Amino acid sequence: MSENMTPQWTYPGPAYPPPPVPPRPPRRVRRGTVAAVVAATLVAGGLGGTLGALIGSDGAAQAIGLPATTTSSSTSAGADGTDVSAVVEKVLPSVVQVNVRLQNGEGVGSGVVLSSDGRILTNNHVVADATTVTVTLSDGRTVDARVLGTDPSSDLALIQAEGVSDLTAATFGDSDEVEVGDEVIAIGSPGGLQGTVTTGIVSALDRKVTVSEEQQQSPFPFTSQGDGGTTSYQAIQTDAAINQGNSGGPLFNSAGEVVGINSAIYSPVSGPGGSAGSVGIGFAIPGNRAQQVVDQL
Template sequence: MRRTAQLFFVALLAGGVTLGAYKLFFEKEQFTFVAQNETTPFLTTSMPTSPKGAGINEVDFTVAAEKTINAVVHVKNMTVSPANPLAEFFYGFKGGQTPQIGTGSGVIISPDGYIVTNNHVIDKANSLEITLNNNKSYEAEIVGTDPSSDIALLKIEVENPLPYLAFGDSDNAKIGEWVLAVGNPFNLTSTVTAGIVSAKARSISTNRDQSFIQTDAAVNPGNSGGALVNTNGDLIGINTAITSQTGSYVGYSFAVPSNIAKKVVDDLLEFGKVQKGILGISALSLDSPQAKEMNIDQVNGVYVAGVEDESGAEEAGLKEGDIIKQVGNIKVSKFSELTGYLSSKRPGDVVEVLVDRGGETKTFEVELKKRQTEILPVMGLQVKNLSKEDQKKYKTKKGVKITNVPERYRGYELEDKVMILIDDNEIRDVEDAKELFQKITRYGRTSITLLGENGERERLIFQ
């Protein structure tokens, strides 16, 4: 009995020593240190990261992929190159009149067959063929296009309802959020790639007002017009561009935000063309020499360099020198964020604009209006809509006033005259003028009908 008690005591002592050694040398305590007497409110913790890899494996892409893949289609664009007049003259046949095929992607946005894609995917098409993910093919018609946003709307006639995607709210997309790009790269069938939102309100051209979602999901030739969706399967963008010397994916790509795409689609269905709401300000580029001279190159916001006459901005009270900090519920730190928000609005919409004026915060309610001035393609004429005074002076309610003329047309005395017709097509406003000038070529003949200050009419032919 005494020997048993001794053995028990030795075993108990050995167990205590082993447990103490483990606690002292091997076990790492998990707790949070809080410094009570320090001014910085930082917390330091030794809590381990997720055993699943800091959350990366906790994201499930399968639901979004299943919802998306059948709503993305293959778009085949058949174009015929124009006849070569020199070949016809010398050899007696229409050389160069060969068919060319381009491909891209599209997204079904309604069960009755409306499809959104990029304008550059279907540009100059003689015929369009849509192939669904189940390999059924349909001939498509173009409902409308908007080259400035690179969005086009197509329609196919179907017997049964189609799977489709609902537009999400791209304003709610967050940098770092997981997204999927779905399309038909390299003429393959529907392909899904994953990435994150790398940036928002990204502009990739100095010549156009753009506001793209940037992502690192792999996008290659053929993906254009495909879907960018979040992990819920909501459509938050239309994949449109990559910037690469090789023409293939190099780590980032760009998508038209869904709020802009939806607004373009709604306008095309309701009005036949896009209705653009203009704030009525000109902004100063912060990397320009002028901004550096004025010491405003570090401004966080949009610096108002000018306010257009009879614009919503002028009527609301915005002034040169104001710095726009927020519009609606969107904070503004650069011009592309402002244009991205306004691209989802129409003339007549009222937006709340918060500005910094000399260190004081002011808020204005601005009614968006149609664009009052345009620089016309091909000829480069600057025109503006007629004011009430102009209508009385020139005795017309339609047409546009030429306010600036490039040097090569100075001899025609076009400035301050009202343009009312282009090739017998009536001009109502600057949008009509821009649309008509986009259809003319540098190699054809164009006639322009003008009104002088006394109502005299003249017609000029340019070639």
């Protein structure tokens, strides 16, 4: 790893899902080999402490049609005995995929249902440059949607799904009660894979995430913040995997309550065009803050 590399903070917006990888036969690894690999990783990681952080673009790309039922979840109990599969079964109907058409392509983000008649919360950077918006519900239906209001300064937006009356609304918990070490569950559409579930813990609280006007400039969609100002918030940090396409999706606690809106990730390296993947450092807008913004909108 070069010392000139600049780590990247980025919006986990949509990206092309990777092609399927054929399974590889298991191989035996000698203990000495493992130790060598771990040592090399620690050395490379040591360089990261002196490198500056950058908040960058969403890295959105064209969306690919994928089954709405594609879901990956854990069926095992968490460290505190949480039945993750039971929580997921309860909350999955309240998570949607947000599809946007832009002047130069298409993109996919995520959202959480606030009311049975179709009010949905997502990130502003998911819909900021959209010419049309649709929502794919958990049951596979895709319906038209419109933007009701946005708050670029907090990177939140409220949209309305049209012609629905039977949606399952999510329940919000008190994000002020979240503690470091709490189990959390992230659900969204990374790479357009709707209904993907990842689990982890709260790694830290009150992490300041800021996107400057200069850092918002990118050839990729979902980077314009409307007024060209600065987006800044105190975030919940989690090691639950968050990737491009998770933007706007909910972060649940072990009781199935929304405690955050997934919005940004940290990546020490980025691919062509600024795309980046999860390294276990993700950020969510606290749920209490999100509810305040919704009331204002």
